[in-house]
Each structure stands twice: as C-alpha cells, then as structure tokens.
Amino acid sequence: MKKQHLQYGIKDNKLVHISEVEKGLECNCICPACKSKLIAKKGNKVIHHFAHYNADECEYGYQTALHLAAKEILFNAKEMIIPSLFLKFPYTNRSSIKIFDEQRITIDNIELEKTYNDIVPDIVVYSHGSKFFVEIYVTHAIDDVKLEKIKNAKVSTLEIDLSKIERDITHEDLKHYLIDSCKEKYWKYNINTEIWMKRFKDIADKKTNISRGMAQHIDYCPINIRNYRGKSYANFIDDCLYCDYLVGNEIDGILCTGKKRISTKEDYINYMRENAKKE
Numbered sequence: 001m002k003k004q005h006l007q008y009g010i011k012d013n014k015l016v017h018i019s020e021v022e023k024g025l026e027c028n029c030i031c032p033a034c035k036s037k038l039i040a041k042k043g044n045k046v047i048h049h050f051a052h053y054n055a056d057e058c059e060y061g062y063q064t065a066l067h068l069a070a071k072e073i074l075f076n077a078k079e080m081i082i083p084s085l086f087l088k089f090p091y092t093n094r095s096s097i098k099i100f101d102e103q104r105i106t107i108d109n110i111e112l113e114k115t116y117n118d119i120v121p122d123i124v125v126y127s128h129g130s131k132f133f134v135e136i137y138v139t140h141a142i143d144d145v146k147l148e149k150i151k152n153a154k155v156s157t158l159e160i161d162l163s164k165i166e167r168d169i170t171h172e173d174l175k176h177y178l179i180d181s182c183k184e185k186y187w188k189y190n191i192n193t194e195i196w197m198k199r200f201k202d203i204a205d206k207k208t209n210i211s212r213g214m215a216q217h218i219d220y221c222p223i224n225i226r227n228y229r230g231k232s233y234a235n236f237i238d239d240c241l242y243c244d245y246l247v248g249n250e251i252d253g254i255l256c257t258g259k260k261r262i263s264t265k266e267d268y269i270n271y272m273r274e275n276a277k278k279e
Contacts, residue, residue: 005049005167008065009038015068017171018048025053033064047168063138066162070136073175074123075110082158083182087193091249093241097264099192102182119149121157132156135188137163142188156190199268204247204255209236222258
C-alpha cells in the first residue's frame with residue numbers, strides 16, 4: 001500500500017497545508033484526527049509532510065485531513081464543474097442517454113455537515129434555486145444504506161472520489177481537482193433521472209409479450225424489424241432488449257416508444273413541441 005503522507009495539520013484552529021508552515025516543531029501544528037503534536041518534515045530527500053512527534057502515526061490522520069481540506073476548498077468556492085448525467089434504462093441492453101452535459105455552475109451558498117432528516121451530507125451546494133449533496137470519498141464510499149436514504153430524500157448527490165489521488169498532492173492541485181475537474185466526480189443519485197424516466201414511461205406504448213414455442217415475440221413492431229406474412233413483429237431477446245426504443249420491461253410485456261420515434265431527450269422535446277403546436 002502506498003504511504004499516506006499527511007499534508008495538512010491544524011494550527012491555531014485552522015487547517016494548514018505543509019507548504020504554509022515552518023519546518024520541524026516550529027510548525028506548531030496538531031493532527032486533525034487525534035490532536036497529537038506534529039512535526040513538519042521538509043528536507044531535500046523526502047516528500048514534505050507532517051509526522052506525529054514522539055508518537056505513532058494515527059490511523060485516521062490522513063483521511064481526516066484530506067476530508068477537511070476538500071470541504072474547506074468547496075466551502076470557499078464560487079463555482080464548480082459538475083459531471084454529465086446519463087439515464088440508464090434498467091433491465092435492457094440499450095445504450096444510456098445523456099440528460100445534460102458536464103457544466104460549470106455558480107455556487108450561491110454552501111453548508112457543511114447539516115442534517116437532513118437522518119442524513120448528514122458532507123456538503124450541501126445551493127445553485128440557481130436548487131440544492132444537491134456532495135460526499136467526499138477518501139476511504140469510505142457511499143454505502144447502500146446511505147444511498148437508500150438519499151433516494152428517499154430525493155436530493156441529487158454527487159460523490160467525489162479522492163481515494164486514488166497522489167498522496168503528496170499540492171493544495172492548488174487538490175483545488176483544481178475538486179472544482180475544475182470531473183475525472184472522479186459521479187452522480188450517485190440524481191432526481192433528473194427519475195423525472196426523465198417517468199416522462200419516457202408516460203409516453204411509451206404498452207406491448208404484450210407473446211410466447212411462441214421457445215421464443216418470446218412482440219407483435220406489431222413499430223419499426224418493422226421483422227415481418228411474417230405481412231405482419232411486423234420483433235424477437236424480445238434478440239431485438240427488443242437492444243432496441244433504442246425500449247423504455248422498460250414489465251411482467252407481461254414491454255414499454256416501447258418506437259411508434260413515436262423517441263429514443264433520446266431531444267426526440268422527446270421535439271415530439272412534445274410538435275404536439276403543442278397542433279393543440
């Protein structure tokens with residue numbers, strides 16, 4: 001396992017980077033986790049880092065320090081880039097569709113460690129009248145229990161994975177990583193996927209799954225993928241599961257948008273716009 005160099009300490013109740021302090025005990029710093037005295041090792045042959053003075057290195061010093069640094073950087077940020085969002089259609093083999101592109105947003109307000117029901121997110125970001133949670137992953141990602149609570153609260157949640165970053169990352173590089181990069185930012189949950197899934201399901205046509213011998217067929221395929229004696233049909237396994245018009249599977253059939261030729265967000269918007277003109 002790669003050595004985890006402690007890059008941050010607490011000085012005068014403020015989080016400081018190793019580059020901001022004097023070397024040795026003159027740094028006057030303590031460990032963010034265990035509060036033991038630190039010594040700043042800033043020689044020519046080693047990566048500059050803090051070490052515990054006359055004590056064993058504590059288990060949580062690195063992760064606590066990095067976690068605090070990330071929250072402080074985002075707390076002081078005025079903007080950040082959020083990643084693209086894709087809608088996956090469950091129980092299908094079709095491609096995901098893009099809901100929105102990666103984008104830079106303006107941050108109106110930040111709250112740290114504020115309780116929402118029984119959830120305590122690391123960060124709450126307010127932007128353009130809405131909010132989302134940000135979770136900082138250093139050693140522990142969002143688990144299934146917390147994710148279920150987030151989904152029930154219906155608050156979009158972004159996880160930033162810092163578990164694989166360089167252990168000697170500079171403060172400026174960490175700032176760039178958190179604010180400007182999308183390399184390790186993931187939507188663990190986003191309310192927009194539920195909104196768009198409902199829109200697709202509401203506009204889809206229900207088609208019955210019919211058993212014929214060993215095969216499962218969908219009669220009257222709207223894109224006429226197969227034809228038998230003038231009647232169109234599709235093979236559920238070979239055709240429907242991979243079809244870009246498949247929205248979902250139900251017990252006795254499928255939800256299909258093939259008749260309306262809606263497979264993307266843009267298709268949906270154009271369809272609704274055209275129908276609004278006719279009304």
